[in-house]
Amino acid sequence: GEGSLEHVFIATIINTNGFLAVEEPKVESEYLGKMPASFGMIAAFLGDLDNSDGVGKVYYRQDSRPSVLLRTTDHISQAFPQDDEIKPTHALIITWENMAAHGAPGSALKKNTFQLVVASMASASYAILFYPREGLQYISTPVAGQSEPVHAGFSQGLVQAWFSWSSSQGPYYRIATDDEASVRQLSKETNSGRRGVWVYEIGTSPFFSSISPGQVTNLSPEEGVAVGQVEPVPEFPPRTTGEQQEIEFPPYEREEEEETPEPELPPTVYPVQYQPRYPVVPEPIHTFFSKIVLFQKIWFVFFSAVFAYNSETCASNRQRCSSFADCKDYTNGYCCHCRPGFYGNGKDCVAEGKPQRMNGKVNGRVFVGNSPSPLEFSNNDLHSYVVANDGRAYVAISTIPAGLGPSLQPLSSLGGVIGWAFALEQPGYENGFSIIGGVFSRQAEVTFLPGNERLTIKQEFKGIDEHDHLVVSTELEGRLPEVPHGSTVQIDPYKELYQYGSNLITSSSKRDYTVSLPDGSVQTKTYQWRQTITYQSCPNDEAVRAVQPTQQLSVDQIFVMYDSGNQLIRYAMSNKIGSIHSGPPEQNPCFTGRHGCDTNAACRPGEGVQFTCECSTGFTGDGRQCYDIDECRETPEICGSHAICNNQPGTFRCECVDGFQFASNGKTCVEVDRLIDHCQRGTNNCDIPERAYCTYTGASAYVCSCLSGFVGDGHTCQDIDECEQGRCHRDAVCYNSQGSFTCQCRPGFHGDGFQCARELEKTQCERDRESIQVSSNTGSFSFFRPRPAVSQYVPTCDQHGAYEPTQCHSSIGQCWCVDGNGQEVPNTRTGPGQRPLCIDQGVIPPPIGPTTRPDVSPVAPGTHLLFAQSGKIEHIPLDGYSMNKGEAKALLHLPVRVAIAVAYDCVEKMVYWTDITGPSISKASLEGGDIISLITTDLESPEGLAIDYLARLMFWTDSMKDRIEVAKLDGSQRRVLFDTDLVNPRPIVADPSYGRVYWADWNRDGPKIEMSNMDGTDRTVLVKDDLGLPNGLTYDPESQQLCWADAGTRKVQCMDPNGRNRRTIVEGIQYPFAIVSHGRNLYYTDWRREAVVAVDRTTDRETDEFLPQKRSRVYGIATTPTQCPQAYNYCSNNGGCSHLCLPRRGGFTCRCPDVVNGGCVERNL
Known part of the structure; x- marks a missing residue:
């Protein structure tokens, strides 16, 4: 308790430059273009913004009305679908309306409208950012003579360490990067399922906790509208000025009071510096900030100063006070x-x-x-x-x-x-x-x-x-x-x-x-x-x-x-x-505690050391000795009629007898209304249930309403002939029925009757599905094997008519993978509540227009990340351990192909990949040239690939043939290493120095990670506990760490090659597919994020992510080191073998391929 205390309270400041600060901002030159700033802030759209034209305005208000909180809850719940009990108590709503970039020419002035809503609960707070769905009119502002992209994110500012005078920069979380394309995506993408809406949890305690982004990056079905359309807000339509962009929460509310079960404090709307009597439009803003309600400084956890009191009087809220308190009315409410x-x-x-x-x-x-x-x-x-x-x-x-x-x-x-x-x-x-x-x-x-x-x-x-x-x-x-x-x-x-x-x-x-x-x-x-x-x-x-x-x-x-x-x-x-x-210390016994009063008495100080003891309320005596007063015995009628009195030490409690309950005053017992639900009893006078429904409204009241498709007062309902209204498509026939109607496309057209188009040639999946739906109930369809024994299985087709890679039969609760022809992939069937991890085996629909040649685009020298997407392999240059995302581009275009695994030969600078549509294994030079196909036969689904650059070997897994093979790098001399005890083998990596290979099998009934020598000896299970779907595997020869990414446990873990020192690097990841190591970093691809993610192994946290320009599933990943690691194994010169030289720890083995042309000698050395 010595020295001065740190300031904990500070006025929250709204700045016209598009941010909310928790302390007074520095001058513009200290934060514009120099993020992160030295002060804490939430940056909604931070730049050099201008509102001096009299058009741009900033509004804020604190609102706790049910409709606003309900809308806020909806956004948070949609962004965090797994979270329970999202119940904000109030929301701070800030609107920057029609803000221009400073220095923009007046005749072509572009304006942006955006919002920040901070929703607070007792245990957490959330920030919701809204950007115009029709697109941002500008994405950068002039700073020091240069155009700088605006910033969006969260900054804690400088943080002073406890019990020291030093300070350092606190966490800084970016929503958009310095790339203008990233800023532009603020209005087009989402993390909450709604275009242009971004939701973040920004605190779960009074102390700093990390920012958690929303989890729903795909647009919800109702969001499938053209860019430019904005979902209307029916409760509070915004003003219809010519320049206004439509927003989610209007900057101020109209004067009509909202009907709520309980009266509440009406929201107060504050334009910065000036408060109007709305709906009058506020005056222009000339100051940069205005102080509002006090919030806590420790990160962004907002505790509102508004209590649950409202503008009502004590007359209707007396029961909210203690029974030992008086209620007093004030100008703005009661206390x-x-x-x-x-x-x-x-x-x-x-x-x-x-x-x-x-x-x-x-x-x-x-x-x-x-x-x-x-x-x-x-x-x-x-x-x-x-x-x-x-x-x-x-x-x-x-x-x-x-x-x-x-x-x-x-x-x-x-x-x-x-x-x-x-x-x-x-x-x-x-x-x-x-x-x-x-x-x-x-x-x-x-x-x-x-x-x-x-x-x-x-x-x-x-x-x-x-x-x-x-x-x-x-x-x-x-x-x-x-x-x-x-x-x-x-x-x-x-x-x-x-x-x-x-x-x-x-x-x-x-x-x-x-x-x-x-x-x-x-x-x-x-x-x-x-x-x-x-x-x-x-x-x-x-x-x-x-x-x-x-x-x-x-x-x-x-x-x-x-x-x-x-x-x-x-x-x-x-x-x-x-x-x-x-x-001088207090001498009066009341203040020292040495008074000798009864434990149920209060000490009343007098002059000097004089005092008296007074029994507490509910007790009697001289103060030195106090006895409980039995109020129930002394005043039998104290609780009134229909109530029972229970005596307690110092007080008493009244309880209503059965059949009675307390009235609104909390004291009088009144008889419980004997309610009659006429809807449930069937004693109502509504029309028959086929035409109307009855709604119970409490007490003995009810309301009758006609069902959809009928019209009337609920007591009498008549059918609506929807066919007279032209509800169907012009190429459809309308059939009216009682309370409904049906639209059916005419012959030669297909659709739902509301939209009809000319019939297209059906795909195999569509034909199979149709034949099942129209066939007689014979209970079989031999094309799909094995057939479920219960009910009828109907294949699922995607939007292009191809087989969905994952097929399910709901009647028996099983799912399985299928290939491009709809045939079941062996050993992929899962039980109830599970879905297999299926790769899309189908061919990508050919693009419209000229097809890109499958040529390699040469890459600049240096280390790169290579990763596969459907139809191409891309590369990202590495600057140290940072991804140079601005220089990322396609290395290789593979039209109508799906590349899965990617590997790199550092000797010849060749990139190798597997293709499951062929299927095949191919290679191409990193320096440009043609594609060379290496293996095109006896493959079904090659999904893992590893290179031994010393012995000049490649190893691969085939998840449909359930085997692991080896061959020379030119594809010759193939040999099966393992074809037993494999179910779904996928990733495989090599350790050339020690002559070992490691692979993972994501078999749901027994996932495992195994190791063997390259000659197939000493096969060992390394990991089988706490595994779910080990998709990615990598080996770092420098640190001798084997690391894997698990889509089941949602963890990245590492250990040494002997199965010891297992530790978790990061957890809570989404759906990793492949992983590779480079120095202190791990890089993994993620199906759900559709991204390449960087993880720092020294700090055990994610540091960056790269989102490809074309968002789709990302598969294998590899690095291209500038030099090969210095190492040696016994097969560097083929070990004198006639055919295959396969290294092992401490030696090598000469082996023959499965198909031998000429003499071959096998021996162990």
Whole structure:
């Protein structure tokens, strides 16, 4: 607690240059074109923007109306379909309308309109960015005489390290790159399923957490409209000015009040600097920023200053206050205030002097010492008892295992927040409960010195339950230094400074403790403590009651103990809250706690050391001894009629008898309405169910409505003849029916009747599907083998009429892969709830117009990444470990081909690839030239390829023939190495130095990674546990690490070639296919992201991604090193063998190919 505290509150600033800052921005010259900036911000469309023409305007408002929150929830849920409980409490909506680029000529002024919505919940916040779906009118602005693309992203700015004066640049997350094409895609692409809409989770706690982008990059079906069309917003149509671009959330709302179940605070709309009486259009903006509601500075977690109060009066909201509070109306709403004899925030009030109890559950995942495994526990009971009139708090947590209990002893601050909440108050100061009540969130981070172990404590205080006990839930996660079993811990008294602001309280301190070991030695240790408390207050309360901005908590008489016999950890401490300034200590017993009053009494100070004891409300006596008042016995009618009174210590509780419930005032019991659902009973007078439906509306009321296709008042409904309205296509026939109609295309046309086109020649898949649908129910169709025995299987065709690579039979719950002819690929059938990983075996439809020749475009010298897409192989130059994405281009065009695996021969600078449409294995020079086909026979689905540049060999897998083969690099002298115990072999890599090959089999019933010598000996399973779909495999000879990408576990993992030291590099990836290593980096292709992704193995995180210009599935990947690694194996000169020289560890083997022409000698050397 020494020195000055870091500023935690700061005004959020909206800047006309297209960003939201959490601290005052620097001058333009310090951030325009120089990102990331030194201050925290969300950049929606950051550039040198201009609104001085009187057209461009900036609006903002904070809105909590149900319709707005519902629309916000819809965007978040669509972007994160796996997340549950998305319930934002309010949204900050910022609109930059018709903003021009600074310095643009007036006659050709281009303008952009865009929005940022920050939606906040108690546990997380989200940023939603909207860009015009008709396209951005400009994507760069002039900066220092040059045109600079605008920026979009998140920057934390400079971050100061705890307990030091140094600072460094915090995280910076880019949505768009410096490439103008990337900026242009902001309005065309998405991560939320809707064009031009980008959603990010930007915080899950009061401390920094990484940015998480939305997960839906494909447009939803309703988004399949032409670019330029914008989905209308029927609730609030935007203004129809000639220049306005249509936006999702209008900048201000019209005056008509929205019908909601509960009245709410109407949203306030703020144009920057000037607030109009809408719908009048605001004046032009001449200032660059305007301060709005206070938000927390720690990253982008927004805690609104608006509480759940609204503009209604106490007359309709009295029940929201505590039963021991009074409600008071103010100009902008109401507030609750505890009555004399009680304290709290008005929502929660407790009697002065009365002991308080707190109960809850504790969950945790804690590492102790250097242990690699955490100790996990859940639903452990926490009980606390506080003697409020002397500030003494007791806390106990049950079922703490012996391996953790001793090490928890220094953590007395686990219960310290309870002591702060009910600390003994010094004159002019208030404890935590007096200020914020019993509903708040607390997060603390403890750093133990000198080992720098860190532990995070999260607590949710949930108010007072029906037993008048406070409720709290606690979570622990992190690492603790080990305290040996049998040791005792003594914590020295300490002082802690609390900084109070609107809805946020922070504190930090440094604490010493001593550990007495069983051998009699004593160790003195230290930990640093930092915590944040967030809560919601009544905004009107500040004018009535001011809180000291800084208060000091003094804690002494600290007792900690671990009871190993009962597995209990116990803490006790005495707490006082008062001034930060030193002065003569208070002598009055009420302020020292040495008064001798009953534990159910309040101490009232008098002059000097005089005081009196006064029993708390609900108790009687002289203050030295207090007894509970039984209100139920003394006042039998206190609960009124139809209610039962239950006495409790210091209070009582009323409960309505069966058949009654509390009225809206929360006190009177009224009879429950006996409701009759006439719709369910069938006692309504609606038309028959074939023409109308009945809707129950509560009580005994209902509404009748005609079904679609009928017209009337619901009691009488008549059929609509839709054929008279011309609903069908002109080349279709309309057939009317009761309540509906049918459109059917005329002979020679096909379609759904609403759209008809002339019949095209059907593909094989379409003919097979049609024959199944029209055939008699014979139950068989021999072309597809094996046939399901249940129901009827109908093949699935894609939009071009080709067989979908994955076919499923819903009746038996099975799926399998098929080839281009629709025949089942053996060993790919999966059970219920699973889908096989199928490669599209079909031929790509030929492009319209001239076909590109399959020639190689020479590449510049240097190291490149090669990766395969349908119809081509592309390359990305590497600048060190960074992908030079601007220079990426196609290396090789392969029309109507699907290249899968890619490999590189560093000796002859040749690129090799497999093709599953031929199928074949081919090569071409990296320096340009023609394509050379190497193997074109006896292949079905070659999906993995590896090169031994020393022995001049190539190895490949065939997932349909279920075998692994080897041949010379010219395709000659083929030999099958393995054809047993293989189901779906795919990736294969070679280690020429040690004469080994490694491969993976993604067999869903038993995925595995195997190894053998190149001659086929010493076959060994390396990995079989914790595998799902090991698609990609790579070997790094420098670090001798074998790494793989798994689309089932969604992890990238590495280990040494002997199966040891397995570790996870990254997890949570989407759908990797292939992977390659280069230095410290791994690069993998991803089917769902349709990208090449870079991973830094030294930091275990993704660093970059490349999105090809043509978005489609990406397959194999390889590198082109400038030099071959220096190495040697025994087959460098073919080892003197007559045919195949196959290396192995420590030697080589001469082997004959499967087809021999002439004499061949086999031997082992």
